[in-house]
Structure formats: structure tokens, C-alpha cells
Amino acid sequence: MPVLGKYPTSGFRVDAAGPPKAGISAGAVLLINIKQLLTLRSSSGGARRGAELNELGIIRDGAVLSVGGKIVSVGNTSDALRDPWVRENRRKITEFPCEGKVVVPGFVDAHTHPVFMDARLIDFEKRVSGASYEEIAESGGGIRSSLKGVRRATRNQLAQRVLATLEEMGAQGTTTVEAKSGYGLTIEAELKSLEAIREAACRWPGTVVPTLLGAHVVPPEFLARSHSYVDAVCKEMIPLAAKRNLAAFVDVFTERGAFSLKETETILRVAAHHCLATRVHVCQLAKCNLQPILKYHPASLDHLDYVEDGDVAAIAKLDTVATLVPASNYFLATGHFPPARKLIDAGVPVALATDYNPGTSPTTSMPFVLSLACTQMKMSAAEAIVAATMNGACSLRLGNRKGSLEPGKDADIAVFEVADYREIPYWVAANRCSTTILNGIPRTE
Ligand SMILES: [Zn+2]
CATH class of the missing domain: 3.20.20.140 (Metal-dependent hydrolases)
Structure with a gap:
């Protein structure tokens, strides 16, 4: 699977971005070992029509890194863990292991x-x-x-x-x-x-x-x-x-x-x-x-x-x-x-x-x-x-900021305790969402 963004090189500061809201600050968040990472990346941009509505841009064993409320990298876990910036800053990063789980844009x-x-x-x-x-x-x-x-x-x-x-x-x-x-x-x-x-x-x-x-x-x-x-x-x-x-x-x-x-x-x-x-x-x-x-x-x-x-x-x-x-x-x-x-x-x-x-x-x-x-x-x-x-x-005219997991977009991410994305609509009236990341701020059940 292609990697959409490069992991940040050294010198990228975790605290570079200001807090998105008063009193709440977004640090660095890394999700790894994701069974199915639905990026929804698209070359066309904008609202999806017809067959484009079926394009999920799935990465297996995926990883997503966000810093200061923005997604900086999307790719696979081995690339993420080899990245020099991630290795250097690992202690400062809030990490979510997502083995067996599905991750979608919020x-x-x-x-x-x-x-x-x-x-x-x-x-x-x-x-x-x-x-x-x-x-x-x-x-x-x-x-x-x-x-x-x-x-x-x-x-x-x-x-x-x-x-x-x-x-x-x-x-x-x-x-x-x-x-x-x-x-x-x-x-x-x-x-x-x-x-x-x-x-x-x-x-x-x-x-x-x-x-x-x-x-x-x-x-x-x-x-x-x-x-x-x-x-x-x-x-x-x-x-x-x-x-x-x-x-x-x-x-x-x-x-x-x-x-x-x-x-x-x-x-x-x-x-x-x-x-x-x-x-x-x-x-x-x-x-x-x-x-x-x-x-x-x-x-x-x-x-x-x-x-x-x-x-x-x-x-x-x-x-x-x-x-x-x-x-x-x-x-x-x-x-x-x-x-x-x-x-x-x-x-x-x-x-x-x-x-x-x-x-x-x-x-x-x-x-x-x-x-x-x-x-x-x-x-x-x-x-x-x-x-x-x-x-x-x-x-909502927010297509350039929200709705897909791509570098530069807001870090709005949902983690589901399911092995396949089709289980999200399948388990009727159940809540399988275990973690949500809102503008880079994690909330966990
Ligand atoms: Zn109404």
C-alpha cells in the first residue's frame, strides 16, 4: 500500500502548534498496528459521487501520526516506527496500539x-x-x-x-x-x-x-x-x-x-x-x-x-x-x-x-x-x-479540513473494536467505538 505522507524529520516540534481550544492542547498522537486503516484518500478531492463512494483507501497494518491537532503522516506501522523523529520523541507521543481494530475518519x-x-x-x-x-x-x-x-x-x-x-x-x-x-x-x-x-x-x-x-x-x-x-x-x-x-x-x-x-x-x-x-x-x-x-x-x-x-x-x-x-x-x-x-x-x-x-x-x-x-x-x-x-x-464546506485521513487535515479519528469495517453498520445499535481523537485530543471509553 502506498504511503501518503512522510513521517516528520527531526526538528519537527511536538509543541509547535498552539492549542485548538482554550485550556485543551493537542500533543503528538500515534496510532499503530491498525488492522484496517480507512484513509478515504482521493486524487479528485471534493464530494464523492457514484463509484468514488466505494473508495476507502484501506491500508493494512496502518499507522497515523498527528501533531498539534493535524495529521502529519499516514502509512504503515513499520515505516512509522522506523522514522527518526518518532524514534527520538517516542516518550512524548501518546500511543494507541490498534491490533485487530478498524480506524476511520471521525x-x-x-x-x-x-x-x-x-x-x-x-x-x-x-x-x-x-x-x-x-x-x-x-x-x-x-x-x-x-x-x-x-x-x-x-x-x-x-x-x-x-x-x-x-x-x-x-x-x-x-x-x-x-x-x-x-x-x-x-x-x-x-x-x-x-x-x-x-x-x-x-x-x-x-x-x-x-x-x-x-x-x-x-x-x-x-x-x-x-x-x-x-x-x-x-x-x-x-x-x-x-x-x-x-x-x-x-x-x-x-x-x-x-x-x-x-x-x-x-x-x-x-x-x-x-x-x-x-x-x-x-x-x-x-x-x-x-x-x-x-x-x-x-x-x-x-x-x-x-x-x-x-x-x-x-x-x-x-x-x-x-x-x-x-x-x-x-x-x-x-x-x-x-x-x-x-x-x-x-x-x-x-x-x-x-x-x-x-x-x-x-x-x-x-x-x-x-x-x-x-x-x-x-x-x-x-x-x-x-x-x-x-x-x-x-x-459543511469543510472538505479541505475534514472527512479523510490525509496529511494536513485535522486529526479527527475514530477507532472501532471490529476486525472489518463492514462490522460498523453490521452490529445494529451497538457502540463499538473505543477511542475518538478530536482535533488531536484523544478520548477513550
Ligand atoms: Zn432536521
Whole structure:
């Protein structure tokens, strides 16, 4: 197997790079004797499409060295141990022997809603007894029932909840998380939610990408006058979030019962004006014409359960990623899953995410999502891993830093107690992740 990077020569200083976060510093970390090291290296770069989704770049008896939070070398163990710099500095290096294990790039969970206070057990019971998503929403459940808890909570209480979620995700191999606001739906509560995400992100060694989802649903105060609420999102929430650097993305829930295509376009236009990238929840419950949305080149279109053939062909021509969230289909028990095969075969770059949220997808587990992708959407295990790492990174426009194990990229690494990568989706709802390295900082079970 080819070696991607050279091991550092003497003179490379372990302490050369500053800490990635206040109070946490990344030293030198070396993983050796890895049974299967999935590098996901690629000559093309960017989001993976079609057959590229099966390219894992596996190195057997692999080794990875990171210093100061960045990967400096990827190759085989004998080369790593012969390297003069490694030999000279061995005592300063934190070493992880990985005999019989699989190492993958840390998962990039590119669609989550972690800012909420309470589980939604009434919705859960209603759904179990047969009520639909829309029936639950109309009877006062759904997204609107999470508002009270978020509006009442302090920023610190919300940050504690978000941090606990990030830690749970990290324990299952996730190293980068996109985190949306969207359960406050007032200017104050949305900004508080974004501040809570920022506060939690500062205390977690992984990477968090914040998204303003002020346009999640129309809050009760604005029912029957959604235009006034869209006005508040466009004239106050987006400008304030941009000015205070609280969000990288703006998201919209485009669906019957949420926001119309016209309202979506208005919001996407304002986001672009404030230099924020965009992503859209769309075609989750019903068909929708995507052409007006595609004009704005969103980084990601999420759900896409009911995407139409003409739109699939149009998405394939763009660098927009299709982020599929099958755990919500599982939890809603719709019996219908997003058409992953159709999208992949048409050349659309597909990503996978948890859609972690209290109503429709209360799971933090990317391995569970991979399992659903294989069993319910007929993706191969290799496709699912690439979708959950490299393509998730591209959907967050972080493809140059995250999603593969190559020299120069961030040291985001997950170690699994399995002998073959296909076991990651195979062991359903089990956590076989033993170690996660987040920006060069190891956390072990
Ligand atoms: Zn969502």
C-alpha cells in the first residue's frame, strides 16, 4: 500500500502548534498496528459521487501520526516506527496500539438539532398509537411543543444540554457536528440557542458548525401571518446572527405546514446577502419543485424523501450535497426511506446524518444511521462510511479540513473494536467505538 505522507524529520516540534481550544492542547498522537486503516484518500478531492463512494483507501497494518491537532503522516506501522523523529520523541507521543481494530475518519454529523430541553414523550406515545406527524403538530405537539422549554431556559442550561449531546456523539465516533437552533423562534431565543451552541463548542474538543434555523416553523404568535415572522427572520435574526458571527449557515424547513417556496427564496436571498451559506430541509413529507431553491446553490439539501427525477438530475450538476437522515424515517415509521440509490446512481454526492432532535430522531449514533443506510436504503457499507465522513464534511464546506485521513487535515479519528469495517453498520445499535481523537485530543471509553 502506498504511503501518503512522510513521517516528520527531526526538528519537527511536538509543541509547535498552539492549542485548538482554550485550556485543551493537542500533543503528538500515534496510532499503530491498525488492522484496517480507512484513509478515504482521493486524487479528485471534493464530494464523492457514484463509484468514488466505494473508495476507502484501506491500508493494512496502518499507522497515523498527528501533531498539534493535524495529521502529519499516514502509512504503515513499520515505516512509522522506523522514522527518526518518532524514534527520538517516542516518550512524548501518546500511543494507541490498534491490533485487530478498524480506524476511520471521525464521523461528520452534518444535520442535528441539539438545542432543546425536554424529550417529547406525548408525541412518541401518540405516534405509537397511530397519529401522523401532521396530526401531532396540529394538536399542539411537534416542533412548537419544544418552544416553551427553550424560551424559559438560561443560555447556560441549554449549553449544558448541548455539551452532553456532543460528548455522547463523540463517544460513538463523531468528531464534527452541525448544530442548528430552531426551538426558540423568537429573536432572543434563537440568538440564545446559537450562543449556547458556541458555549458548548468551546468546551468540546471536536468541531461544531452552527446553523440558524429561525425558519423551522411559524411560531404560535405569528400563526396566520407567517409573512411577519419571515420578516423578523430576514430583518433581525439573520443580520444579528451574521453580525455576531454566531452562525455559518442559514437553514429553512420548506414543507407544507412550515415555509413556502416563496418564503424560502426570500430567506435564502437574505442569507446570501449577509454572506451566510445555506442548507434546506426539503421533500421530507411531500414533493416540492426544487428549481427555485437550486438557484441559490445551497451547500446541502436535507431529507429528499420525495425528490423528483428531474430535480435529481439538476442536483447532480451542482456541488450541493444530498444529506439523508434515515433515522427520522425509522423513528416516524413511515415505511418509506430517501431514494439513496437513485441519487447515487445519478451522480449526486450523498451524505448521512442523524437529524438528532426530540421529535423525530432522538439518536446520536452515526453507526446506527450507517446501519439504516445499508439495510433500508441499500447503500454498501463503504458508501455509507464515505457519506458519513467525507461527504458530510463537503456538505459543511469543510472538505479541505475534514472527512479523510490525509496529511494536513485535522486529526479527527475514530477507532472501532471490529476486525472489518463492514462490522460498523453490521452490529445494529451497538457502540463499538473505543477511542475518538478530536482535533488531536484523544478520548477513550
Ligand atoms: Zn432536521
